[in-house]
Amino acid sequence: MLISPSAHRIDPASGALSNATGRYEKRLAELDGIYADAEAFAAAVATGGARVVYHVHEVRPQAAHGDLIFGTTFMEPGRIGDEYFVTRGHIHARANRPETYYGESGEGLMLMESPQGETQILAIAPKVLVYVPPLWIHRSVNTGAAPLVMSFCYPADSGQDYDVIARSGGMATRVVADGTGWKAVPNAAYRPRSQAEIETILATQD
Numbered sequence: 792m793l794i795s796p797s798a799h800r801i802d803p804a805s806g807a808l809s810n811a812t813g814r815y816e817k818r819l820a821e822l823d824g825i826y827a828d829a830e831a832f833a834a835a836v837a838t839g840g841a842r843v844v845y846h847v848h849e850v851r852p853q854a855a856h857g858d859l860i861f862g863t864t865f866m867e868p869g870r871i872g873d874e875y876f877v878t879r880g881h882i883h884a885r886a887n888r889p890e891t892y893y894g895e896s897g898e899g900l901m902l903m904e905s906p907q908g909e910t911q912i913l914a915i916a917p918k919v920l921v922y923v924p925p926l927w928i929h930r931s932v933n934t935g936a937a938p939l940v941m942s943f944c945y946p947a948d949s950g951q952d953y954d955v956i957a958r959s960g961g962m963a964t965r966v967v968a969d970g971t972g973w974k975a976v977p978n979a980a981y982r983p984r985s986q987a988e989i990e991t992i993l994a995t996q997d
């Protein structure tokens with residue numbers, strides 16, 4: 792059975808995606824453990840734990856190998872202490888699946904980390920497409936004063952593994968405010984992955 796082709800209109804300001812098949816949202820209180828400043832996080836949750844800090848509209852035509860998932864991510868601007876708002880971040884459960892992100896509005900960063908712990912940061916802004924290659928852990932950061940909206944596309948059978956970040960005490964690098972801009976700083980709680988874990992990730996095939 793053939794799937795019918797489809798077209799989807801993206802509103803760059805809101806991330807609204809016509810004919811989406813799914814939507815999910817992340818509230819501040821669900822992002823416990825991500826930010827360095829636990830006191831600032833608790834204070835923010837006390838005053839606004841239910842606020843939605845990012846949401847995703849997506850289209851999943853089918854889960855089958857070879858198809859795509861695509862959609863939009865809308866991220867509110869803000870910080871916990873001096874650390875900019877981020878998505879949870881993950882590696883794909885099938886770790887060798889890649890992803891593209893395209894800037895729709897706002898400005899931010901794609902924070903990426905190799906299994907060995909190397910950090911790469913690429914700026915994302917309107918009309919910039921960022922390629923996240925296979926095997927890279929990835930997280931979006933809103934460094935702007937306005938919402939950051941991106942569209943994304945990745946293989947339908949990728950899946951998301953969030954534990955890879957939790958196991959290492961977070962990503963190796965945090966992005967914090969620095970005067971009028973941002974800077975990357977080491978995450979003091981980071982524990983590098985063992986050689987065995989690195990090899991397991993790198994061995995991902997098919």
Ligand SMILES: O=P(O)(O)OC[C@H]1O[C@](O)(CO)[C@@H](O)[C@@H]1O
Nearest residue numbers: 847864878879880881943945951
């Ligand atoms: O899944 P996370 O890390 O919460 O971040 C959401 C972003 O990542 C995706 O899961 C795609 O990999 C999208 O839904 C969205 O761009």
Ligand SMILES: [Fe+2]
Nearest residue numbers: 883890929945
């Ligand atoms: Fe992803």
